[in-house]
Amino acid sequence: MNNQVLLDVSNLSIDLRGNRLIDGVTFQLHKEEVFCLVGESGSGKSITSRAIMGLLDKRKWGISGSVHLEGKQSNLIELAEKKWQTIRSKEMALIYQNPSQALHPFFKIRSQMTQMLKSKGVKDKEEINNRIMQQLHEMNFADPYQIANSYPCQLSGGMNQRVMIAMALLERPRLLIADEATTGLDTINQQLIIKQLLELKKRYSMSILFITHDLRLVSQIADHVVVMERGKIVESGPLAAVKNAPKSSYTKELWER
Numbered sequence: 001m002n003n004q005v006l007l008d009v010s011n012l013s014i015d016l017r018g019n020r021l022i023d024g025v026t027f028q029l030h031k032e033e034v035f036c037l038v039g040e041s042g043s044g045k046s047i048t049s050r051a052i053m054g055l056l057d058k059r060k061w062g063i064s065g066s067v068h069l070e071g072k073q074s075n076l077i078e079l080a081e082k083k084w085q086t087i088r089s090k091e092m093a094l095i096y097q098n099p100s101q102a103l104h105p106f107f108k109i110r111s112q113m114t115q116m117l118k119s120k121g122v123k124d125k126e127e128i129n130n131r132i133m134q135q136l137h138e139m140n141f142a143d144p145y146q147i148a149n150s151y152p153c154q155l156s157g158g159m160n161q162r163v164m165i166a167m168a169l170l171e172r173p174r175l176l177i178a179d180e181a182t183t184g185l186d187t188i189n190q191q192l193i194i195k196q197l198l199e200l201k202k203r204y205s206m207s208i209l210f211i212t213h214d215l216r217l218v219s220q221i222a223d224h225v226v227v228m229e230r231g232k233i234v235e236s237g238p239l240a241a242v243k244n245a246p247k248s249s250y251t252k253e254l255w256e257r
């Protein structure tokens with residue numbers, strides 16, 4: 001971990017139909033850190049991450065505050081959709097709990113990864129093929145060729161999850177947002193994915209914003225922890241402080257569950 005700020009979120013508030021769902025969220029995520037955003041279901045973790053990735057429709061959601069990514073001048077909250085194309089996947093990527101949110105059931109993995117690279121301007125067939133194979137290899141698939149030639153339904157849930165991660169990391173983003181990315185997997189697959197994510201974080205000098213309600217996982221991987229309750233941050237600090245000397249009663253309650 002280093003001390004440089006990669007993502008600076010300041011006073012982020014989000015309203016929907018007159019209801020304030022996210023209220024003045026402020027935090028700084030540093031380079032190469034695992035930053036865990038925790039809280040119960042409905043506390044606002046996912047909406048916060050979608051706002052950071054520019055995935056909330058501004059015609060529906062009222063968004064204020066600022067999100068700055070190191071090296072970029074603009075407040076990402078105000079960025080036009082066209083400009084997002086150069087940030088998503090190149091600078092920041094998002095993986096979900098359910099691979100079906102990212103993978104199309106009717107296209108082979110190779111075709112989906114090819115499409116993604118083409119949309120980012122990679123045209124050379126050999127380069128596309130090499131990058132797909134390399135990325136699947138980096139996810140420790142024993143036979144990347146067979147994975148590339150499979151439909152998602154021919155792979156297990158854990159395998160599809162690793163394919164989704166491979167796709168998200170095709171362009172070596174500086175920040176990976178993992179929204180409950182291991183929830184619902186059995187312990188073996190969960191641990192396998194965590195191990196790979198931590199290895200890739202190190203290899204790519206990447207930061208991870210890890211969204212979860214699983215405090216056991218937080219204990220295992222977090223450098224920094226932020227706790228959200230009903231759209232507000234109630235606690236923020238290094239893992240040891242938040243775990244051993246929590247300031248808010250809500251955080252204490254979460255650890256005790």
Ligand SMILES: Nc1ncnc2c1ncn2[C@@H]1O[C@H](COP(=O)(O)OP(=O)(O)OP(=O)(O)O)[C@@H](O)[C@H]1O
Pocket residue numbers: 016021039040041042043044045046047048180213
């Ligand atoms: N598409 C939506 N339309 C309306 N309200 C929404 C929508 N998505 C989320 N909300 C509301 O926003 C609040 C925060 O939801 P959010 O999904 O961010 O919580 P979360 O902490 O990520 O919970 P979970 O782990 O269950 O996803 C909740 O009150 C939720 O009901």
